[in-house]
Amino acid sequence: MDWITLLTNPTSGKGRGARFRDAAAARLRAAGVDVTTVEGRDADEALDLARAAVAGDTEALVLCGGDGMVHIGVQAAAGTGTPIGIIPSGTGNDVARYFDIPRKDPVAAAERVLAGTPRTIDLARSGTQYFTTVLAAGFDAIVNERANRMTWPKGQMRYNIATLAELRIFEPIPYTLDLDGETRTLAAMLVAVGNGPSFGGGLRITEGAVLDDGFLDVVIIKPMSKPGLIRTYPKLFKGTHVTHPAYEHHRVRSVTVAAPNIVSYADGERFGALPLTVECAPGALRVLA
Incomplete structure (x- = not known):
């Protein structure tokens, strides 16, 4: 080189x-x-x-x-x-x-x-935008919105404080999903679309996602209590939340996520207001790693 x-x-x-x-x-x-x-x-x-x-x-x-x-x-x-x-x-x-x-x-x-040696991986694509990690489209996106309005503190603690603040109004969100042509209408705390397995500094929300399998991993966290969320949150760092009864997982090539008043985040960046259609873009990126 x-x-x-x-x-x-x-x-x-x-x-x-x-x-x-x-x-x-x-x-x-x-x-x-x-x-x-x-x-x-x-x-x-x-x-x-x-x-x-x-x-x-x-x-x-x-x-x-x-x-x-x-x-x-x-x-x-x-x-x-x-x-x-x-x-x-x-x-x-x-x-x-x-x-x-x-x-x-x-x-x-x-x-x-x-x-x-360059490794070829998939990306997730919505329109002309791509992301590598996870699209947050629920409670996690709401937390991101609050955290981005905060000027203090910096780093991970800002997101922890934003999470605690949003817990006060922690309520299920009405979603309509299209999972490879199958329509689902449901209430959930969040929907995450993963190209990779983690976001937010190691939160393994889409545990099991593979970067080069040609699929996206869609995780739904169905309604749960505030104490249940607090108990489950630490499990996200190890991916052991997958055994929780509120957890639901799908592997798809394309997903449309619709919900009122939600602005999604991907790779930690403001991505776009719902509804959004996200599809897998197989082999779209080469990474030196």
Whole structure:
């Protein structure tokens, strides 16, 4: 590999992004790679830079940041054959978790870019948008909306506080789902659509999802009590919530999710208001890992 583009969110992980970029770039250059470093002033400019890099025949688009930065890079690289690499420096880093990429050592992550054989994986697609991890479309999305309005605290604690705040009005949501042509109308606490198994820093809501099987994993959490949610929440970190009677799982190629007043999140980013149709895009992305 002779030339890569390193796209960075310098503010990710409380400023780790800039430090990790510099360390990773130094290691890549020491290996003889020509590294072009770029960063956008906002998400739109970052996406423009990513698309320009891919169009300019860079050999790889390496993303230094959290899942939000990976999300941006994926929009540019999907379907092009240009592989992405990941130098994780965010809070959740779920995509890095999928590939066991070191999350605290940018030099070791750069070594994975240098040594990695491109792995072809699926993406989830809705219209022209893609995501890699999980689409949150229920209580979890409502928590994200609240957390994004909060200025304090930072990191995972902000989401924990937002969760506690939303528990005060924790009620089932009326959904209409189309699962590969089968229509379901039901009440549920959340519906999650997984390309991968986890989101939110290791919450394995769609436990068992495989990145290259040609399917999406749809998880429904049916009505449950507030104490039941609090007891079940820690199980999400190990994926052991799958035995709960409120848990329901489907593997589909396409799903439409409709519910009133819900704005969905994917890869931790605001994705779009429901209803949304999401389909599997087999083999859409190559990852150096």
